[in-house]
Amino acid sequence: MSSNDKPATITGGCLCESVRYTVTFPPDHDFENSCTTCQCEQCRKNTGSLIFRSHKLPKSAVEFTAKSTLKLYSATPHCERGFCSDCGSFLFWQRDNRDYTCLTVGCFDEPVLAKYGPLLTTAKRHLFCGREVPGVTDHLAGAKFAADDE
Numbered sequence: 569m570s571s572n573d574k575p576a577t578i579t580g581g582c583l584c585e586s587v588r589y590t591v592t593f594p595p596d597h598d599f600e601n602s603c604t605t606c607q608c609e610q611c612r613k614n615t616g617s618l619i620f621r622s623h624k625l626p627k628s629a630v631e632f633t634a635k636s637t638l639k640l641y642s643a644t645p646h647c648e649r650g651f652c653s654d655c656g657s658f659l660f661w662q663r664d665n666r667d668y669t670c671l672t673v674g675c676f677d678e679p680v681l682a683k684y685g686p687l688l689t690t691a692k693r694h695l696f697c698g699r700e701v702p703g704v705t706d707h708l709a710g711a712k713f714a715a716d717d718e
């Protein structure tokens with residue numbers, strides 16, 4: 569894949585557009601390996617979706633251009649889930665003591681997904697597979713980690 573096929577920046581945000589962000593990818597960003605699923609129950613319930621996918625980036629790569637309704641929820645100490653307190657969109661997952669964040673790929677803007685979707689949303693790594701639900705969420709191909717991949 570040539571570098572022309574990789575975005576320099578992308579935009580995204582919540583459903584009601586009270587939270588908006590621009591991502592500027594670092595020059596050495598590993599597009600192929602940064603999207604993961606998380607099979608934990610927290611992500612399942614937080615998204616209301618059986619398969620949750622996020623894209624991992626340095627926190628410094630994300631600039632919020634609007635965030636008046638952005639709130640954080642912690643289901644586990646040091647783990648923050650960013651969401652819009654008006655429309656409920658789940659925007660990211662991160663640890664308060666790490667320099668990365670994991671943006672929910674469904675909140676990337678549709679033109680971004682239309683142009684770069686396979687690069688940004690193909691998950692070859694699956695986290696917290698200790699919580700896979702047999703016959704429901706255990707069918708994905710790729711590298712499986714019992715918990716986090718740190």
Ligand SMILES: [Zn+2]
Nearest residue numbers: 582584652655
């Ligand atoms: Zn919103």
Ligand SMILES: [Zn+2]
Nearest residue numbers: 606607608611
């Ligand atoms: Zn999870």
